[in-house]
Amino acid sequence: MEVVKRSGKREKLDINKIRIALEFAFKGLNVDPLELETDAQIQFRDGITTEEIQAVLIRTAAEKVSPETPDWQYAAARLLLYDLYKKVAHIRGYEVRDELSKDYRPYNVEGFYNFVKKYVQEGIYGDYLLKHYSEEDFKELSKHIKPERDLYFNYTGIKILADRYLARNEDGMVIELPQEMYMLISMTLAIPERQEERVKWAKEFYDLLSEHLITVATPTLMNARRPFTQLSSCFILTVDDDLYDIFDNVQKAAQISKHAGGLGIYLGKLRATGAPIRKFKGASSGVIPVVKVINDVMTYVDQLGMRKGSASITLDIWHKDILDFLEVKTNAGDERKKAHDIHPAISIPDIFMRRVANREKWTLLDPYYTKNVRDGKNLEDLWGEAFEEEYLRLERELPKEAKKEVDAFDLWKRLLTVAFETGEPYIFFRDHANKKNPNKHAGVVYSSNLCHEIVQNMSVTRHLSRELNQETGEITYRKQSGDVVVCNLGSINLGKVHTKETMEKVVPKLVRLLDNVIEMNYYAIPEAQYTNKRYRAIGIGVSNYHYCLVKNGIQWESEEHLRFTDRLFELIAFYAVKGSMELAKERGKYRLFEGSDWSRGIFFGRKIEEIEENSRENGNNLPWKELSEEVREHGMRNAYLIALMPTGSTSLILGATPSIDPIFAKYYKEENMSGILPQVPPEIDRFFWHYKSAYHIDQEWVIRAAAVRQKWIDQAQSLNLFIDPEKIDGPKLSKIYQLAWELGLKTIYYLRSKSITDIEECESCAV
Structure with missing residues (x-):
């Protein structure tokens, strides 16, 4: 009976070679290789490939992972590593096993420089690696690579690394190994260092990552x-109440998403439904159409087909469109007002939480009527006592069409009900965030990012002028950059x-x-x-x-x-x-x-x-x-x-x-x-x-x-809460959220429920 190797060469089946791979995989682990051989039940046949044999062994080892026998996750990882070593060596043209000494050398340390040089030429790696590191630097750094650190990975770790992070060639084949990845990342991040210390810092960063x-x-x-x-x-955009700026930010969102960045977007400056446009009353369509546009952009700019773009959109609890905004991801109601692919977030001031606790009324306001309320600032630009003073004044003085009175506790209950049903909205306690902002002298924080742990100064970009050169047709736009958080x-x-x-x-x-x-x-x-x-x-x-x-x-x-x-x-x-x-x-x-x-x-x-x-x-x-x-x-x-x-x-x-x-x-x-x-x-x-x-x-x-x-x-924390719907009721849930505010937290992320199985993980922001 013959097997087919990765090179296409056929040779006689040698069970001892399988046992060599198992010996590598099981060394020092509390697992039994005979158990794997028995459970794998490989159906040998003439012409079976070595990859098929390896795949069965890997899958069987992974299936044996349990709380009682967790070492199987490391056995499966090493079998997968063994397979990865063989594949990469075949593509790059070197031998994993020294035929004379029979020793395994999974990394081709001597060929590291030529390997990088080849794939720089093919556009897989950046040419800055060769510009900032000499061949001698490469040789020194290659000697610092520690193949044995691959053994730190469990099966899930090496599987995800191989599937999603290790560099591939134009044919989609993995061409780098984990420790090479860590070294090249470290070399990239050491480039800003002084030339005489660059290699030293590349080694330091490599040790941090690889250990x-x-x-x-x-x-x-x-x-x-x-x-x-x-x-x-992740990036955070602030959208001004201006049609040009709305769609300029839509363009920014598309460009950021194209390059796999996650987005936080603050829409609290936009006028509400029914607000005037150029003094024509009732003309504004409000916030929801803009939310839907951003939703469509996130699904259209799908990051090379890998996954949809992702954005959280924040609105203030006092915004007149808040009731419609709360419903954008629920399954009930007008589908024309839905945006199922964005992540809603609500910005909440202290005064609202106090009114909830005291069962008082709450007034929703239209931002069109809350501009220039103090020292040239809009209401949303203020926080703490300044915000409360102006909010209370506007609540009294604004005309009827500019506001809407609701019950604060009813609004709070609706927010928690939506969170219970969908896992969202995220919560942003704006007064806590701004009070403890170490750079409050330079700006204000309106909202957080996609994963709700970033709390930094934000501001709108000002559009200064547009000029046409009548002779050349060249159009020049001038802007004054705002703070786009990174x-x-x-x-x-x-x-x-x-x-x-x-x-x-x-x-x-x-x-x-x-x-x-x-x-x-x-x-x-x-x-x-x-x-x-x-x-x-x-x-x-x-x-x-x-x-x-x-x-x-x-x-x-x-x-x-x-x-x-x-x-x-x-x-x-x-x-x-x-x-x-x-x-x-x-x-x-x-x-x-x-x-x-x-x-x-x-x-x-x-x-x-x-x-x-x-x-x-x-x-x-x-x-x-x-x-x-x-x-x-x-x-x-x-x-x-x-x-x-x-x-x-x-x-x-x-x-x-x-x-x-x-x-x-x-x-x-x-x-x-x-x-x-x-x-x-x-x-x-x-x-x-x-x-x-x-x-x-x-x-x-x-x-x-x-x-x-x-x-x-x-800054803040991506704080998830976990609830069992059978063991928690509305008052208990409300108490948990109110406790978060009372104890000074700035954000709450997902409300994860046993009944919700399809919560989308934050890939862009995840570390």
Whole structure:
């Protein structure tokens, strides 16, 4: 009986060769290779391919994953790696196995430079790699590649990496291996470093990534090393009440989506249905038609057929069109007013939450009538006391056609009912967000991004002039850029980095890496570049939070959890600020530093004395006052630092629990573009009784833990809530959301229900 090899060559079936692959896969794991051979039941036949044999072994090993035998996920991963090594070696023309020594050399280290050079010429990799690194640099860096770190991957991780992230040639075949990917990403992100230190930093970044101490955003993983370095995850647009600006932002949204960016869009400035247009009463169609246009753009610009574009659209709870906006994703009502592919978000001021609690009336206003209410600012440009004063005045003084009175609690109930049915809208508590905005001196925050963890200054672009050259036909448009927020994201793996020593080592390097993302980024629209260079904002998040708790013997529903997370996130905050300050010494502070909270000794919305007292109480005893004085002297490199984003696909790559969420279940099957993948939390066999799944956790503890974390976060958190419809009623749900506001949270993301199975993950924003 003969088998067909990848080269097409036929040779006699040799069972020992299968056992060689199994020996590689099972070394050091608590699994039985004979069990796999028995269960695989390979139907050998003359002419069977080696790939078919390998596929059966991989599939069988993956199907054996369970909480009792989690090591099968690593056995399946190694079988898949073995297959990947063979495929890549065949395409690139080298041997995985040395025929003389019989040793395995899965990576062709000596050929690294020529490999990159070849695929630069073919347009797979960016030519900047060859421009900034010499052949000698490549040789030195190739020696730093550690093939053994591939063994950190579980089956899901290596499957997703191979299917979606590893570079492919024009025929769609994978041509790079995981450690080569990490090295080339690191080389790309080290290019902004001084030439004499570039190789050193490439090695440092490689170790962070390949040791799974950190991960970077999906766009960075995909596009660093590629010709178009669109490395940022998400963008936030502010639309003015002007037809030209509406469709200019539609164009911006299309360009951003084309390059795989996610979108947050604020529409609160647009006049409501029935407002005048050029003094013709009743002419405006309101917000919903614009929402539908954006919805259609997101489905049309489908990112090379891979997936639809994705956008969240935010409207204020006081906007006169809010009732129709709440219904855009429900299945009942007028289909002409629906937009099923966008993600609605509601911006809520403190005064509304108080009126809900007191069962008072609430007045919806038309933004057409709320312009220039104070110092040239519109109502939506104000927050806190200034907003409340003007809102109360307008509520009294505006004409009847400009407002509509509703019951605040009825509106709140409708919002929660829609969330219960659809998982959305997202919630943005605007007063909390602006009060604790470290750059409130330079702007206002109207809304958040697609995944609701980014809270940064926003503003509209001003359209200045349009000129025609009558001789040449050339048309010139002049604009004054507003602030288009850009998300530059990376996350810390708390499963490996949670002590003072590891935080001190890792966090400043992550700050540096993300600052380099800003330099290497390709910008789909110029406004994004303008804002990114002014603020140099980054977002540091986390993955493996639940595993970190379990690993340290801490139950989710406990006061000990709150104390632990207080200490943990203080460490992240301290070393993020310190890292940004040290970088400012070297590279200069961000342009708008003077006048910021950072410059005035106010960190995370709190005075430095309060922070030092907090640090003493939790036992960290970190020198915040000393750091504050250094910040005052040297500045900060980055205007914003910390934002806890979702870590969907990259958590799967690391084999980590996602972001700050509790586990979904102790065993389940993840269904995505890579197929149906078995999932168990880290070390489930060791900590089976310590893990508690999301739907069994009292969500008040989720809120309370988030409130403790928020003390150390200058932006926000993609905070999911998990409910079992059979165990929760309306008053209980309302209490959970109201508690989030009372404890100072800035955002709430999805309301995940056991009855909702089709919630769309945030791919653009996920880290």
